[in-house]
Amino acid sequence: MKKFILSFFSVILLSGCAIFEQSGPIHIKIHDSENETIKEVSQHIEGTKELYDSVVVAADSTLVISYKVKHLYRFEMKSIEKKMKNWLEEKYPEKEIVLSSDYKIFIELFEFSDQWNKGNLNEKDALDEVEKIIQLKKEMT
């Protein structure tokens, strides 16, 4: 019984580590014209030492970015987000920019990228899906 309880709790405890796992930087362009954007943004994210994992989705009108913040820098999350937002808005004033460090948004974008790379989605479906994720991010309660 004791062994069972111990193993049960260790499984739960260790499964928490999955959050910090790096899924690798992922870049998706829905329209081919966004090659340049993706390159610039991913370079900027790589240059930021507080971040370690990112998903960038670029369409003609929107730019969705999700990132993970290194644990020691989580106290500065607000200022990191502000810096990123300012940089992006200056660089791409004509785009709607959605920026999130939320884990849920990260998972959703990751799943979306999976679907997209398998070729299950056409352009319209992809835009709908991205719109859904943006709505989820805007939800407050």
Added chain:
Amino acid sequence: MTGNWIKQSKDAADQHEIKRPVLKNCIKAFLVGGFICFVGQVVTLILILFFPFTEQTASNPTVAIMVFFSMLLTGFGFYQKLGQFAGAGSAVPVTGFGNAVVSAAIEHRSEGLVLGVGGNIFKLAGSVIVFGVISAFFLALIKTILIQIGVI
């Protein structure tokens, strides 16, 4: 003369008093409170992974679920034992709220449903609600004023 007598008896009482193990109590409270928060974190993670909640929106349902858990545990009689062992460690997290509500309801069950349970259910937890609402009101007031002025 009387002052001397009071001092003497106080000294005698102090000699026989058992010292409170403050450090031990603190460690117990820390461990149990931390464990409760750990369970809360697991609930949050489950809500994020399997339900459409984000990190920001998952906190409210997590609180509700934790209160529900502690209500169940109180009803089955486990939470009292935990409270005796951990003290503030089990009372300070939000689970203490559920415990306060249900234990008051159980205590006054014999006085009937309306005047007993209904009248006394918020006997202990009522102050949490009152001061929570009041402080939320004033904080919202301050925030509104600051936004109107343009500070935030």
